[in-house]
Amino acid sequence: MDPNLLAELHGDDWRELSMLAKKNTLSPSQAQRFLDLYRSASKDLSRIMTTAPDSLEAARLSAIVHRSRNHLSAVPSGGLSGLSRFFVVSLPLSIYRLRWDFAIVAASFLALAVLSGLWAGIHPEVLETFGDRAYRQQFAEHDFVNYYKENPNGFFAVGVWTNNAWIAVQFVLLGITGVFVVQGIFVNAVNVGFSAAMMFEFDKGADFFLYILPHGIPEISCIILAAAAGLRLFFAWVIPGPQLRRNKLASEARSLLTVAGGLVLLLFGSGLIEGFVTPNPIPPVLKIVIGVLYTAAVIVYARYFGRRAARAGLTADLDEHQAGYSILATDR
Known part of the structure; x- marks a missing residue:
């Protein structure tokens, strides 16, 4: 799918997700909305990465999804974030x-x-x-x-x-x-x-x-x-x-x-x-x-x-920007 078209269709949802990810606390309704938006944005990111991984939209959405993932897993971003992620998520x-x-x-x-x-x-x-x-x-x-x-x-x-x-x-x-x-x-x-x-x-x-x-x-x-x-x-x-x-x-x-x-x-x-x-x-x-x-x-x-x-759709693997993006295989 064309990344520009996807950004046009779902850009408002991406911005809303980014705003919710910056909040320290969320109400129950906001938390559910945040989870829905995160799942949708993750799917959008996957689509973009298969067609235009180097595009501006890919970088923008990747940053939003990454920040949302950290917020969703309740892992602090300080020096102990890696240790916390290990025991809380991975x-x-x-x-x-x-x-x-x-x-x-x-x-x-x-x-x-x-x-x-x-x-x-x-x-x-x-x-x-x-x-x-x-x-x-x-x-x-x-x-x-x-x-x-x-x-x-x-x-x-x-x-x-x-x-x-x-x-x-x-x-x-x-x-x-x-x-x-x-x-x-x-x-x-x-x-x-x-x-x-x-x-x-x-x-x-x-x-x-x-x-x-x-x-x-x-x-x-x-x-x-x-x-x-x-x-x-x-x-x-x-x-x-x-x-x-x-x-x-x-x-x-x-x-x-x-x-x-x-x-x-x-x-x-x-x-x-x-x-x-x-x-x-x-x-x-x-x-x-x-x-x-x-x-x-x-x-x-x-x-x-x-x-x-x-x-929450999290993974025990490294983030894509650390592990490298995956592509579908048509011929092995």
Whole structure:
């Protein structure tokens, strides 16, 4: 569409949006009007960028949309604006976008863990591959529990945090391969299932859940989220849609790297739980409640801020003037 014609048709709306973006506070009706105008202007900007990205109208509207986006996300423009945007927009929005990917990977992980545990429990010869009966009994009656108690709490917490954070970052960064993530999820799920089978073999099933659930709920959730992000990156490469493959992949990578950084922080919390709560002699129910509450807090945070950012049409990617404008692909 001709940018001059578009400016003639929607110029009044653009000016109104610019005026509302300069206000410190908005009434409910103004806020709704602001949101409608922002969405419309964003679509107009997209149209202009496909036909005349270097035009005066493109520069003018880009400035209005950028200012409106900052106002809409309630992110201050001072020196801490980047940090604020990360926690208020980029991280929760990135997690929120992965909610269905997460659900699919989580269901697959749990199904595989349960099936492998049942298979090993029904076929004792499978457990023989882990060691003889004496070895499995030592694992079930001593080693599994002692793993959480044999080192100082702080040292143990930092150790599991760095290990899990490294796994999460690898899942995201190497997700483009597809195979790495699938293999990692498969191995982890089977290990959980086989460990449970060995514990139940010697009537230590209660200890298994008591020591794995408090930290395992948030920890495994983070690892599954990392796997979901990695697979999203893989499918962005394989199925880029109407965008150029390199543009789609670059956009998803910039957004999903936010998830990797956020998971490093979130796994620090699960590391503290594993180091200080799991081996603590407090009531078992309280241990599990702590893990559940931590996970629930992350979910509420991601849903509230992520959903708000998604409805506002925001993105976890860089602004177009920083990342470069995208074009539709007709031939790859």
